[in-house]
Amino acid sequence: MSGKHYPVEFLYQIFSLLIAFILVHGAYITVIRPQADQFLTREKAQIAANPQYEQQRNFYVVLRDYEQEACFVLMLWAMAILGYKGISIYRQQRLLGRDLLGLPPGLPVGIEDTADLAGRLEQLPLKTKNALLPRAMLTAIQRFAATRNVQDAATSLRDVCESEGDRLESELSTIRYIAWAIPSVGFIGTVRGIGAALGQANKAVEGDITGVTQSLGVAFNSTFIALVISIVLMFFIHQLQLMQERLVLDSESYGDRHLISRMRVLPPV
Secondary structure (H helix, E strand, O other): OOOOHHHHHHHHHHHHHHHHHHHHHHHHHHHHHHHHHHHHHHHHHHHHHOOOOOOOOOHHHHHOOHHHHHHHHHHHHHHHHHHHHHHHHHHHHHHHHOOOOOOOOOOOEOHHHHHHHHHHHHOOOHHHHOOHHHHHHHHHHHHHHHHOOHHHHHHHHHHHHHHHHHHHHHOOHHHHHHHHHHHHHHHHHHHHHHHHHHHOHHHHHOOOOHHHHHHHHHHHHHHHHHHHHHHHHHHHHHHHHHHHHHHHHHHHHHHHHHOHHHEOOOOOO
16 A cells, blocks of 8 residues: 555544534534524423323434533544445455456466566556555565466465455554443443432432422433434445455455466476
8 A cells, every 4th residue: 555545534534523522512502402402491481380190202302411522523434434445445446357367368477478468457557456456466576486386376366355454454443432431421321420419319209209209300302312323334344345355355366267267387498
């Protein structure tokens, strides 16, 4: 991969986090919290006028607390990173439908052809040349030219694909951390809500359970939203992992079919 790839991706992650925070926080201060406060004010008025009134559930109230806001920020951040990586994998998968070597069907590849084939791969655009498939094939061609052994070329092709698979797997660490952090943030809201409810136990003993119920609502709502977001996020993480595994396996299969199986070492005359 290009040496500039990681800094670009790192900057993308930083800016995507900032944008996710701005979007979510803007939605909370302009829509969600005002709507939730209006609903709670109406509910208090209804309870004051009719002690037998049964409180209603409201979507904005479920979302209004800080833990839910943090969960949505993390979700959008993770989705942005998943989208970035998904587009990169998709672009590499498109190379599997191209004939990168431009060889006639059935034409064997000998030692004398390696310089020309390597030159064709080297002339590809930089982004294309740094993709898995061209790198794996170029490595196999160079190994074949150096060792004059087809098995060594096949091994080098497989090694490049396996190392790329390991690299792609390790790059998911940030997304996995976010997927772990979201339920943790929800549990923080649970602890905060239960603690606030216990702090108002004296009022509940006196008959005023409004504060206790609101605090318990914070506890359960934060956990509920965090778990729902975590379930959705894990689905997309597994889809990205599937794309990555398919890319590695299909690239190795492409190299075996279009290059390794056509290599021939002519016996000395």
